[in-house]
Amino acid sequence: MQQALYGPGGFYARGERPAAHFRTSVHASHRFAMALARLIAEVDTALGHPARFDLVDVGAGSGELLAEILSVTNLGGRLRPVAVEVAPRPAGLSGAIEWCSAPPEDITGLVVANEWLDNVPVDVVELTDEGPRLVVVDPRTGAEIPGPAPAVEDTEWLERWWPLREPGDRAEIGRHRCAAWASVLRRLRGGLALAVDYAHERDHRPAYGTLTGYRDGRCVTPVPDGSCDITAHVALDACAEAGRLAGATSTLLTTQRAALRALGLRGARPALDLARSDPRAYLRALRAAGEDAELIDPSGLGSFGWLVQTVGVGLPAILTETRPSP
Structure with a gap:
């Protein structure tokens, strides 16, 4: 997976752009950026x-999120937008946005990792009659065979976060994702770090894992040959614990639906009276409601997990009463 995504000729290393292969909240609507701009204002006040x-977007794709936030946020010249991405800088991106291959060592502000952790490579392990074994994959064909037992560190992670119960059960070892998230928290001198991803919790892990591939807007077999994006859902609860050990002073695990609703995205249709008094305003409000509805759809983007952790400040009041909502 590491080679297929980030090695020479790998999917992301050669410059593939996420928008060409799958749809994220950033691509769905600029209102996602508007909601994050409200969160920036809360964190700025707390600091x-x-x-x-510092506004750091880890796994920035083509930099769309930062560009959209810049268009709706004014911190009086104090905002430092940083895109962290292994792909080359795209043409036409605002010169105000820094382009880096790794996050800054010292961050004061907000870190956003929108669908980043799902692309941090994982090993897949399957429980066999001989115990857990790594799944070895032929990168030419995708054919699988049982491999060696996982390393001691991986076995300890599995026992804590994703215990396997029946032969044939599979898990995706998230130890390296926990380490990646912890590295973000260690760089945060003050402010908030946000990870947004498809996620699951310890008591509800999928029995056969979630590893899949995306290419040209379609799900495909995750053959690790560099031809497709390879992704797996994230054990955000395990990442949260890693963040605490790395220095996070407060933590919130919630859903995108609950968080975006708290940040003002409701998806409510405008009053019909507005259609009579101001048809253009009604159409704008109707469009915004439709975009909000997609972002908070509990069977779609709204089901994403939000891991919010802070250093040196409390959780923003606007988020403290969020609960995963139906």
Whole structure:
């Protein structure tokens, strides 16, 4: 998976753009950026309006999210937008956005990792009659065979976070994702880190895993040959614990539906009276309601997990009462 995504000629290393292969909240509507702009304002106030507010997008794709936030956020020149991405910088991106292959060492502000952790490579393990064994894959064909037992560190992670119960059960070892998230928290001197991804919890792990591939907008077999995106859902609860150990002072696990509703995206249809008094305003409001509805759809993007962790400040009041909602 590491080679297929990030090695020489790998899917992301060669510059494939996410929007060409799958749809994220960023691609769905600029209202996702508007909601994050509200969150930025909350964090900025909690930090006391620092001289420099770092906005770091880890796994930035083509930089669309930062560009959209720049269009709706004004911190008086204090905003420092940083895109973290292994792909080359896209043409036409605002010169105000820094383009880096790794996050800054010192961050004060907000870190966003929207569908990043699902692309941090995982090993797949299957429980066999001889115990758990790594699944070995032929990168030319996708054919699988049982491999060696997982490393001691991986076995410990599995026992804690994804215990296998029946022969044939599979898990995706998230230890490296936990380490990746912890590395973000260690860089955060003050502010908030947000991970957004398809997720699952310890008591509800999928018995056969979630590993899949995407190419040209379609799900495909995750053959690790560099021809497709390879992704797997994230054990955000395990990442949350790694974040705490790395210095997070407060934590919230919720859903995108609950969080975006708290940030003002309701998906409610505008009053019909507006159609009579101001038809153009009604159409704008109707479009916004439709876009909000997609972002908070509990069977779609709204089911994404949100892991919110802070360093040196409390959780924003606007989010503290969010609960995963139906």
